[in-house]
Amino acid sequence: MNKHITVAAAPLLSLLLWSHLVVAQPDAVARYADKAVALLEDAISRETVHGQGNVPAYAESLRDVFLAAGFPAASIRIIPYGETASLIVRYAGDGSSGRQPILLSSHMDVVPAKADDWLRHPFELQEDDTFFYGRGVLDNKFDVSILTTLFVWLKESGFIPHRDLVIAFTGDEESFQETVQQLIGEHRDLIDAEYALIVDGGGGVLNDAGKAIQFQVGFAEKTYATFSMTAKNPGGHSSMPRADNAIYDIARAIQQLEAHQFPFEANEITLTYFERTAPLLNNDVGEAMARLVMDPNDVEAITILRAQPEYIGTLGTTCIPTMLSGGHAENALPRAITATVNCRIFPGHTPGDILRELQLIADNPRLEWQVIGVPVSSPASGFNPEIMEAIATALDPIHPGLPIVPEMGSGTTDGAYFRAAGIPSYSLTGIFINPKDSFAHGLNERVPKASVETSLRFWRTMIDELAGDAKR
Ligand SMILES: [Zn+2]
Structure with a gap:
């Protein structure tokens, strides 16, 4: 550029x-x-x-x-x-x-x-x-x-x-x-x-x-891609609970997603962006940008920037749960619970790559996954x-x-x-x-x-x- x-x-x-x-x-x-x-x-x-x-x-x-x-x-x-x-x-x-x-x-x-x-x-x-x-x-x-x-x-x-x-x-x-x-x-x-x-x-x-x-x-x-993950269960009456529960399955998967950090990534556009933005901010965030341009392995700088909602998307892929649905009665064990996960994928990865990564993070082969829409x-x-x-x-x-x-x-x-x-x-x-x-x-x-x-x-x-x- x-x-x-x-x-x-x-x-x-x-x-x-x-x-x-x-x-x-x-x-x-x-x-x-x-x-x-x-x-x-x-x-x-x-x-x-x-x-x-x-x-x-x-x-x-x-x-x-x-x-x-x-x-x-x-x-x-x-x-x-x-x-x-x-x-x-x-x-x-x-x-x-x-x-x-x-x-x-x-x-x-x-x-x-x-x-x-x-x-x-x-x-x-x-x-x-x-x-x-x-x-x-x-x-x-x-x-x-x-x-x-x-x-x-x-x-x-x-x-x-x-x-x-x-x-x-x-x-x-x-x-x-x-x-x-x-x-x-x-x-x-x-x-x-x-x-x-x-x-x-x-x-x-x-x-x-x-x-x-x-x-x-x-x-x-970034590529916008939305996935759903569904936990299914035979269900039953809530007075006779089973050890396995679709809500527990989805809750566990979401907590694992919460704990996961997609790797830091950069390209010419994002580095130029940080380089030109750093001197204008005049604060610790600007300082972190300047350090990152000098050394893309500066973990502390990455942490500072990740804490800023307006910059986190520039640092790599993000995936975040946005919707939950499921259950059919207050006195019934849920037969299906679905979480929607919205991702903004850093250039260079396909939605398929990220879906595979999500499946690894969720670490539950019984979850059913779907791609919502057609990511471009x-x-x-x-x-x-x-x-x-x-x-x-x-x-x-x-x-x-x-x-x-x-x-x-x-x-x-x-x-x-x-x-x-x-x-x-x-x-x-x-x-x-x-x-x-x-x-x-x-x-x-x-x-x-x-x-x-x-x-x-x-x-x-x-x-x-x-x-x-x-x-x-
Ligand atoms: Zn718009």
Whole structure:
């Protein structure tokens, strides 16, 4: 990976012109920021969780926004898939650069949220001085709203790209990720691109003082794989207990999993990430990163980093029990107990390797194992100077000189599928957030309000750099 990002003179010039333009039009950014927030408010009110059938109506409401901005009906496609759908919007370029399109991808669905557990209602956009709150406000409706607003802004300002820009909003990223597979398998012509910018994950990192310390770009992802292990038992009446019990079997296996430590692993992306992050943290965690880069056998450094939930995924494979089910009556011995184990597999291992390791850890040949879904392994995307330069240019008016750090995601975005299909994919967003405030998938999910305007400025420059006159 190239560590030195050179910004050529021509883009620098366009950057100067562009920053002047932004300064001259603060109202435009503010106006479109209001629009993005209105879209976000509507989006949060829609409970687009798996199985509720609410994604198609969300896609239709977004389609209306694109139509109202002047996008021809033929350039917008809603592609149904079961109870959900994808939305594709093509921003036609003049083709003058002869280059393949750029794909911009986010997802419209969210993970479930129980209103009773939240301080605020999860499906109502709420705010305080610093944050917006709501399910999906960070993952990923913020970026859906930003990209939609961005296309409207570009269209209304008469922008004509020199290559097509394609938005793909998928509809089940948080569950089975079948909509992205449908797009790749059946509608490749609609989404084919030189590369994809996955606007989900990555982005600006704030420290505890609220200062931007780095900008992350996802180049690779761990393999997401879920396994179930089931203990079966003849059962019987609870007044006549047997020595063996399916709950005991599963409890024992889970305790063994708890005690197991998958080995520490590193690759070029994770070591570069630690190397560039270490000097920015200025604490014992940063020190541990620096030590680890010097000596990957530094056990103490590994222990310090493993204690940090935001970094543990970068250190190797993780597997964790996430669900339990079983039993059929309070006065009956259980006939079957199933534990679900979710793994994030470090590149270089197959789900089959990890399943075998789990079976060894559980150490009970009577347990029955299953792979849930179809895990997808994807290669790391290659270094792309054009994208890295555009990011540097787009960040310059916002946070000049901010280090741009390659990242390996521990979660799975649709990017894994695009990568596996041969479309290099890079995860990034205009959101700047302290990882400690990132409650994606959790309670009281939030996003800093300041990220609305930052994102619009960031993406407007990105598009100008990657598809505007500057590079023609
Ligand atoms: Zn997401």
